[in-house]
Amino acid sequence: MKQPINIYEVHLGSWRRYEGEFPKYREIAIDLAKYCKEMGFSHVELLPIMEHPLDESWGYQVTGFFSSTSRYGTPRDFQFFVDHMHQEGIGVILDWVPGHFPMDEFSLSQFDGSPLYEYEDARMSLHPHWHTAVFNYGRKEVTNFLIASALFWHEKFHIDGIRVDAVASILYLDYGRKEGEWIPNSDGTNINYEAVEFLKHLNQVVHERFPGTLMFAEESTTFSGVTHSDGLGFDLKWNMGWMNDTLRYFSKEPQYRKFYQEELTFSLHYAFTENFACVLSHDEVVHEKKSILAKMPGSDEEKFANVRLLYSYMLCHPGKNLIFMGAEIGQWREWSIKGVLNWELLKYPLHQGLQQCFKDFNFFYRKSRALWEKDYTWKGYEWIDDSTVQNGVLSYVRTDGKEKLICIHNFSPTHHARYFVALENVQGVREVLNTDAAQYGGANQLNHDIEIKEQGFYVRLAGLATLICEID
Numbered sequence: 001m002k003q004p005i006n007i008y009e010v011h012l013g014s015w016r017r018y019e020g021e022f023p024k025y026r027e028i029a030i031d032l033a034k035y036c037k038e039m040g041f042s043h044v045e046l047l048p049i050m051e052h053p054l055d056e057s058w059g060y061q062v063t064g065f066f067s068s069t070s071r072y073g074t075p076r077d078f079q080f081f082v083d084h085m086h087q088e089g090i091g092v093i094l095d096w097v098p099g100h101f102p103m104d105e106f107s108l109s110q111f112d113g114s115p116l117y118e119y120e121d122a123r124m125s126l127h128p129h130w131h132t133a134v135f136n137y138g139r140k141e142v143t144n145f146l147i148a149s150a151l152f153w154h155e156k157f158h159i160d161g162i163r164v165d166a167v168a169s170i171l172y173l174d175y176g177r178k179e180g181e182w183i184p185n186s187d188g189t190n191i192n193y194e195a196v197e198f199l200k201h202l203n204q205v206v207h208e209r210f211p212g213t214l215m216f217a218e219e220s221t222t223f224s225g226v227t228h229s230d231g232l233g234f235d236l237k238w239n240m241g242w243m244n245d246t247l248r249y250f251s252k253e254p255q256y257r258k259f260y261q262e263e264l265t266f267s268l269h270y271a272f273t274e275n276f277a278c279v280l281s282h283d284e285v286v287h288e289k290k291s292i293l294a295k296m297p298g299s300d301e302e303k304f305a306n307v308r309l310l311y312s313y314m315l316c317h318p319g320k321n322l323i324f325m326g327a328e329i330g331q332w333r334e335w336s337i338k339g340v341l342n343w344e345l346l347k348y349p350l351h352q353g354l355q356q357c358f359k360d361f362n363f364f365y366r367k368s369r370a371l372w373e374k375d376y377t378w379k380g381y382e383w384i385d386d387s388t389v390q391n392g393v394l395s396y397v398r399t400d401g402k403e404k405l406i407c408i409h410n411f412s413p414t415h416h417a418r419y420f421v422a423l424e425n426v427q428g429v430r431e432v433l434n435t436d437a438a439q440y441g442g443a444n445q446l447n448h449d450i451e452i453k454e455q456g457f458y459v460r461l462a463g464l465a466t467l468i469c470e471i472d
């Protein structure tokens with residue numbers, strides 16, 4: 001896990017259209033690989049490309065667990081897609097859905113006229129949220145089918161990882177169910193122990209067959225040991241708590257944020273209990289939740305400043321990173337399966353500047369070992385002065401044991417002409433990145449010369465901005 005990972009999450013059908021039609025694997029491979037390479041993303045994560053009947057399901061109601069969707073071409077075309085991404089240095093992660101399946105006649109439901117793949121009792125077999133069927137994890141033939149599917153995508157397409165969707169719905173017997181609608185274990189607990197064993201076995205087999213692959217869990221609860229070797233065995237867990245708390249914090253007017261600082265800093269209480277990935281995923285820009293840009297308060301300039309601040313804060317926070325397509329260009333509207341990204345926005349300076357900011361921070365993140373070498377230990381993170389959060393400012397050190405970076409985030413709109421950073425024994429300080437730079441759409445409140453004192457140093461700190469300094 002000692003590697004930089006910043007993932008660009010993509011829905012192929014709405015990233016770009018070609019002559020008004022769905023893209024083909026071969027043509028979009030060229031454009032997407034070029035874009036990710038230019039933008040500095042290390043991986044793409046594709047919303048499910050396994051065959052599915054309904055576009056509006058985004059691919060999450062899978063009927064073909066061993067079939068790439070024909071919407072974009074043939075299996076050989078998808079092999080070309082993965083191969084081309086690899087040639088350009090971009091890893092490929094697939095969303096995979098072993099938690100449920102649709103109940104269409106042509107699907108796995110009642111496959112031989114009986115509940116073959118699903119549980120027999122409706123209190124276990126029906127998923128109340130999605131009106132789908134739940135796999136019977138107690139039947140070896142079913143779990144072998146699912147594990148074979150995961151291996152298939154690695155073996156035949158050479159993918160670099162899998163994100164297991166909706167792990168919480170797999171783990172809990174009462175997920176989405178009211179009292180009386182589920183069957184507790186004999187000891188009264190709500191954990192599906194058959195599903196736990198399935199997930200452990202899945203990760204064990206995939207890692208044995210394909211060393212180095214990345215197994216992600218989208219798990220939204222406090223279930224312990226998701227990424228532990230003696231637990232479920234995943235490599236990474238999506239940090240849904242960080243995502244929800246941080247977006248809720250950013251949605252507040254900046255002058256009131258000081259009253260909600262715990263939402264911003266709470267993630268540090270548990271940041272090193274699992275191998276987390278900080279994510280701003282597709283789920284956060286649909287169903288009237290607004291786009292990332294539209295969530296932000298204030299004027300247009302303040303909204304863009306907030307997005308630059310949010311993304312830079314995410315890259316500086318312990319953990320790996322994922323962003324859903326469109327955030328980097330300042331998409332105003334929510335994501336829709338029926339549309340495409342508004343690439344024409346890039347003719348406007350604020351949108352150009354935002355994209356450039358994402359690009360520069362991506363490349364800086366990937367070359368700066370201090371931001372990822374020790375992601376999962378306190379040895380890589382050190383508070384400078386957490387009491388400053390009352391002023392809307394957060395400052396800390398990220399280090400790999402050699403390089404040291406000072407990350408200073410101003411979540412308030414207040415500009416500080418002389419902000420004191422309390423850090424002893426500093427010999428030299430250099431500003432290396434500033435989200436307030438003019439090329440990003442900021443006011444260009446930069447630091448060309450930094451005044452060093454015995455107990456720390458002074459910087460010019462713009463409102464709603466991130467400042468990163470390198471120290472000796």
